[in-house]
Amino acid sequence: MTRKILAALLCLCAALPLLAPAARAEEADPAWTLVTADGEKVTSIAVEVTEGDEYIAGDNALYRVTSVDAQTRQAVLQRAGEEPAVAQALFGLTRTAKTQKVVGLYCTHSDESYEDGDGASSVESGWAGIHDVAATLKSWLEDKGVEVLFDTGSYLPHDAGAYRRSRSAAVELASQGPAALFDVHRDGIPDASEYETEINGEPATMVRLLVGRSNPNSQENRQFAVQLKSVADEYYPGLVKDIFIGKGNYNQEILPDSVLLEFGTHVSDKEQVLTSTKYMADVIHIAVFGGEPGYSQKAQAEGGAAAEDEGAAPAPSGAVTPVPGAPQSASTQTEERSGVWTALAWIVGLAVLGGLAFAVVSGGGFSGLSDRVRRFSSEVSGGLFGKKPKE
Amino acid sequence: MSLGRILLLAVSVLVLFGVGQRVLDKMRLTDRQALFFMALILVGGWIPSIPLSGSVRVNIGGALVPLGLCIYLFVRAGTARERWRAGIASALAAAAVLGLGMLLPDEPEAMPFDINYAYGLLAGAIAYVLGRSRISSFIAGVMGVLLADIAQAVLNAVNGVPVNLHLGGAGALDAVVLSGLTAVLLSELLGALLERITGAVHAHAEIRGGQQVLVRTDRERGKDE
Numbered sequence: 001m002t003r004k005i006l007a008a009l010l011c012l013c014a015a016l017p018l019l020a021p022a023a024r025a026e027e028a029d030p031a032w033t034l035v036t037a038d039g040e041k042v043t044s045i046a047v048e049v050t051e052g053d054e055y056i057a058g059d060n061a062l063y064r065v066t067s068v069d070a071q072t073r074q075a076v077l078q079r080a081g082e083e084p085a086v087a088q089a090l091f092g093l094t095r096t097a098k099t100q101k102v103v104g105l106y107c108t109h110s111d112e113s114y115e116d117g118d119g120a121s122s123v124e125s126g127w128a129g130i131h132d133v134a135a136t137l138k139s140w141l142e143d144k145g146v147e148v149l150f151d152t153g154s155y156l157p158h159d160a161g162a163y164r165r166s167r168s169a170a171v172e173l174a175s176q177g178p179a180a181l182f183d184v185h186r187d188g189i190p191d192a193s194e195y196e197t198e199i200n201g202e203p204a205t206m207v208r209l210l211v212g213r214s215n216p217n218s219q220e221n222r223q224f225a226v227q228l229k230s231v232a233d234e235y236y237p238g239l240v241k242d243i244f245i246g247k248g249n250y251n252q253e254i255l256p257d258s259v260l261l262e263f264g265t266h267v268s269d270k271e272q273v274l275t276s277t278k279y280m281a282d283v284i285h286i287a288v289f290g291g292e293p294g295y296s297q298k299a300q301a302e303g304g305a306a307a308e309d310e311g312a313a314p315a316p317s318g319a320v321t322p323v324p325g326a327p328q329s330a331s332t333q334t335e336e337r338s339g340v341w342t343a344l345a346w347i348v349g350l351a352v353l354g355g356l357a358f359a360v361v362s363g364g365g366f367s368g369l370s371d372r373v374r375r376f377s378s379e380v381s382g383g384l385f386g387k388k389p390k391e
Numbered sequence: 392m393s394l395g396r397i398l399l400l401a402v403s404v405l406v407l408f409g410v411g412q413r414v415l416d417k418m419r420l421t422d423r424q425a426l427f428f429m430a431l432i433l434v435g436g437w438i439p440s441i442p443l444s445g446s447v448r449v450n451i452g453g454a455l456v457p458l459g460l461c462i463y464l465f466v467r468a469g470t471a472r473e474r475w476r477a478g479i480a481s482a483l484a485a486a487a488v489l490g491l492g493m494l495l496p497d498e499p500e501a502m503p504f505d506i507n508y509a510y511g512l513l514a515g516a517i518a519y520v521l522g523r524s525r526i527s528s529f530i531a532g533v534m535g536v537l538l539a540d541i542a543q544a545v546l547n548a549v550n551g552v553p554v555n556l557h558l559g560g561a562g563a564l565d566a567v568v569l570s571g572l573t574a575v576l577l578s579e580l581l582g583a584l585l586e587r588i589t590g591a592v593h594a595h596a597e598i599r600g601g602q603q604v605l606v607r608t609d610r611e612r613g614k615d616e
Contacts, residue, residue, distance in 0.1 A: 047498055047500050047501075048496065048498055048500045048501035049500075050500065053500075110553075124550075124551075124552050125551055125552070125553075126553060153446070153555040153557070154552070154553040154554075154555045155555065156547060156552045156553065157492075157543075157547070157552065158497060159492045159493055159495075159497055160491060160492045160493070160494075160495035160496060160497055160502065160506055161488075161491075161492030161506070161539075161543070162497065163499055163506070164492075164506060164507060164510075164566045165540070165543075165555075165557075167507075167560070167561040167564070167565065167566070168450070168453075168557040168559075168560020168561045168565065169557075169560070170561070171436075171560065171561040171562055171564055171565075172440075172560060172561075175437060212499065212500070214499075214505060216399075216403075246500040247499070247500040247501075247502075248498065248499025248500035248501075248502070248505075249499060249505060250499055254564070256399075343399055344398055344399050344402060347399070347402055347403055347406060348402060348406075351406045351409070351410075355409075358576070358579075358580070361580060361583045361584060361587070376413070
């Protein structure tokens with residue numbers, strides 16, 4: 001009987017790969033609508049929303065998801081205050097030590113594309129639209145003197161294993177010492193207008209920042225995202241749409257300064273998406289490296305050459321120009337980023353609790369627990385600490 | 392790097408090292424052998440991966456060391472039956488890893504737990520049902536993810552999707568390592584819990600009157616040894 005059950009299990013598991021979905025369609029995952037308690041729509045988002053998720057709107061209003069209806073895919077938000085912006089003075093202080101300007105880019109969902117520009121929302125046969133976005137972001141960053149480690153690997157299929165496969169890219173990039181790591185995506189909401197914006201008179205798309213709260217670094221990741229948004233709000237208002245803090249880890253535990261960037265949605269105009277990379281590169285340069293707004297190596301070189309020719313001062317304007325009259329009033333925050341201590345407390349706490357629970361269960365109770373802890377210390381340290389087990 | 396971040400990194404490595412050492416220690420390895428293998432996994436993970444051909448690469452700490460350990464444990468398994476069980480558990484775990492990828496939601500936020508640990512839990516459960524062996528659990532956890540990655544690369548090649556196979560690419564943090572460790576921990580916990588709940592029946596072999604006999608010792612439910 002047992003053998004028959006095992007055989008049936010084996011056949012079932014072996015047949016699972018045959019059930020693979022043929023192709024990914026955005027309709028398969030309808031977007032969620034986030035509404036206030038009064039039923040007023042706040043935004044749409046193409047990720048799963050669960051109770052306890054947080055949402056920082058464009059105006060820095062902080063909301064918490066209090067209830068979700070999976071049938072209607074509607075989540076109710078409750079106002080939880082205002083997320084204080086990070087003053088530039090703070091990250092200027094924390095970033096000055098970074099002499100090497102390096103960031104990492106990769107695309108976990110290597111098929112994501114734009115219907116208007118790539119012809120389809122998902123391209124599985126090779127270089128997808130999202131790689132164009134990341135490559136353009138890379139070239140703008142390089143124009144600011146930032147070295148970009150760009151992983152162009154494919155992590156297809158776009159399934160539950162995609163983040164497991166792209167984990168190797170995240171770790172490999174992180175091992176080369178970048179100051180920040182960006183996983184470049186696009187959203188899947190059906191309404192392009194929710195992402196449309198205008199920066200410096202140029203039609204562009206907004207960028208949504210996504211942070212996973214199920215990882216020890218989530219507080220650090222969140223603070224990093226807020227830092228990026230604060231810079232964008234100051235120099236390019238309307239560029240960063242909002243920040244969503246949901247379940248999952250998105251491999252963001254690999255590096256504290258990691259964030260997922262959603263450039264537009266699958267129905268956005270790809271040209272507008274590419275335009276937004278120019279401004280996002282400037283935001284990253286300022287937020288991560290304390291760079292000069294609008295700085296461009298190329299423009300400076302050209303300006304310098306022109307100045308030598310004409311004896312005039314070099315033109316400071318780079319490829320982008322910060323919006324004139326943009327608010328410079330980000331509220332100050334004097335304390336150092338505290339997420340790292342939260343992460344530390346979580347890891348130590350979980351390790352101690354897990355270890356004690358395991359010792360109690362496997363040892364058959366609380367009696368002799370201290371002996372087991374001492375024996376454990378001895379075994380993990382090769383006999384250096386604790387009590388050596390009796391032979 | 393700030394002091395906090397250095398501490399965070401050090402503590403993370405120490406926790407992984409401690410858990411890994413305890414797990415390996417339970418599989419017919421001495422304390423020092425377990426320490427040695429964990430050190431190999433951690434250090435090997437930071438060494439650049441070995442390119443095999445085209446877009447196929449293999450990481451030393453994330454794939455080669457766990458694979459070598461599996462082979463060592465497989466060869467040293469007590470009986471042919473244990474080896475068979477480990478093999479079947481690995482195949483089942485690989486199919487289950489592939490199946491999980493296809494059947495679970497695409498996005499991490501839609502999953503009830505971190506999928507990197509789900510593979511180990513599944514492999515541990517399969518190995519436990521098959522043979523209640525820690526060695527089978529570890530082999531199933533590691534080989535399940537490795538075989539599933541290879542199978543996915545083959546499926547991609549067949550379907551004309553670009554192949555990018557990086558076995559154990561995340562080193563000590565790769566699902567290969569995490570799955571192996573999680574599988575053993577689950578197996579250990581399941582065993583201990585069931586023993587506590589049901590009141591274990593212990594048995595050991597003894598030679599009595601020139602014959603090998605199995606001596607069974609019933610233990611009182613919930614009572615400490």
